[in-house]
Amino acid sequence: MEVAYGTNEHMIKLVNDLLDVSRMESGKMEYVFIETDLDSFVKETVGLFMEIATTKGITLTYIPVKDKIPPIFIDQDKMRTAIQNVIENACEYTLRGGKIDVRISKQARNVVISVADSGIGIRPEHIPRLSNKFFRTEEAVKMCPNGSGLGLFITQGILNRHGGSLRVESKIGKGSDVKLVFPLERELAPQVELAKEAV
Secondary structure (H helix, E strand, C coil): CHHHHHHHHHHHHHHHHHHHHHHHHHCCCCCCCEEECHHHHHHHHHHCCHHHHHHHCCEEEEECCCCCCCCEEECHHHHHHHHHHHHHHHHHCCCCCCEEEEEEEEECCEEEEEEEECCCCCCHHHHHHCCCCCCCCHHHHHHCCCCCCCHHHHHHHHHHHCCCEEEEEEECCCEEEEEEEEECCHHHCCCCCCCCCCC
């Protein structure tokens, strides 16, 4: 029953991811921007993974923001998906006894959500390809054969619509720091999502 449940959940996520990809590529993903307390929002999102991290023997910590972040306009459902994709990857590719730290900071006119883990890491030559559709590293495939390679592609698309970007720092065997960067001002986000060519 547990195996069947796990397989079913994986298939549901895969179908949902494929639907999101289709909407992004056609420019038909709908966004609703609302004013949001980012500190509370990210803390709540991290909390969704506490049980998963504990079960895997991973220390997941949300580090409270040092700088006061003013309320910002985001699509909460989409941004939650983006953050979840990154934290889910960190949980998936961090070994038992490892740790994941999530924090928010301000950099000039941008806000940065950082998810830093002590996981398996990523080779330098693979980092530029991480947000490519269906791309997965050899190390990731060995550790988690059932991944789709769509999570960071979707995350990048969501950040694009918020006027932001995905930045990754990593060393193989030492862990990764994945940063979701987007502007504090609503006016800096694109007014519409541009259709993307299918790859």
